[in-house]
Amino acid sequence: MGRLVTVSAAQLGPIGREEKRAAVVRRLLHLMEGAKAAGADLVVYPELALTSFFPRWVIDDPAERARFYETAMPGPETQPLFDAARRLGIGFFLGYAEKAEEGGWYNSSVLVDKTGTIIGKYRKVHLPGTSDPVPGAVQQLERRYFDPGNLGFPVFRAFDGIVGMCLCNDRRWPETYRVMALQGVELVLLGYNTPAHLASMPQHDRFRMFHNHLPMQAGAYQNTTFVVGVAKAGLEEGEDLIGGTCIIAPTGEIVAEAKTLGDELVTATIDLDEVRDCRAVNFDFALYRRPDQYRLITERAGAVPPTD
Ligand code: ING
16 A cells, blocks of 8 residues: 555646735635545645736835735635635745845745645745836746746655655756655646736747646656646636646656636545655666756856857
């Protein structure tokens, strides 16, 4: 009998700019109750799951911008989530915009156990887009509204395994999974807000879902870990966001996937012991990896071609 964990990926449909936190939390609670009814030990919400994806707008008024951040987690408006987790006996991952007590603004997530206690926090490392507005109506201003994550890629003993977190663009970078895999991660939880159209590269629109699943499947396979990727989806304030919420096995196969662009639970029971079997096939890190030959990965940010 393996280490069975039932996970519910809780995809969210659009969240309006003026949608009240309490209304969003009611949607999250409804999904949490559905996850519990499906037998889930853990429910995974998207990135920035409490608000509309506000980096799509230029927001110069500091008070208006502050509206989108949480000054405490839990705070008064999110406390019901923690209370429900304790009452139902289910854990959760929640993505949110964090105004840090020590200063700084982060695109963050928390991992919460079945008693409603925060096990760990993550702050998004890879911030896409621009610091300044670009021509056009739809922006990607995460580098304007968030500081780079400063907590690394921690992993936590939870849900009978080793669990890690990342957020959206992080899933496109192999280093994300590898740093967690070097700490023994068996289950990576992530949320995303990914536009279906990039004005700067319309010819890549046809790759959008392929480039969503590919890095998560590769990350799962190359690091022998489960990956749960959860979308904020649908037409949100005029911007099409992709769905594709999924649960991926350490073989790289997608074992469950969302069918809609709205609030939808995608649930699967996974056996964390499958990680050990996949590692045995090819990925015995200690035996096969050659860090002495990989130095450039940590020493160099941008590519430097040969001079000759
Ligand atoms: N969103 C997008 C993502 O990485 C993006 C940004 C979209 C980058 C498409 C490249 C191509 O999924 C966030 N929030 O990171």
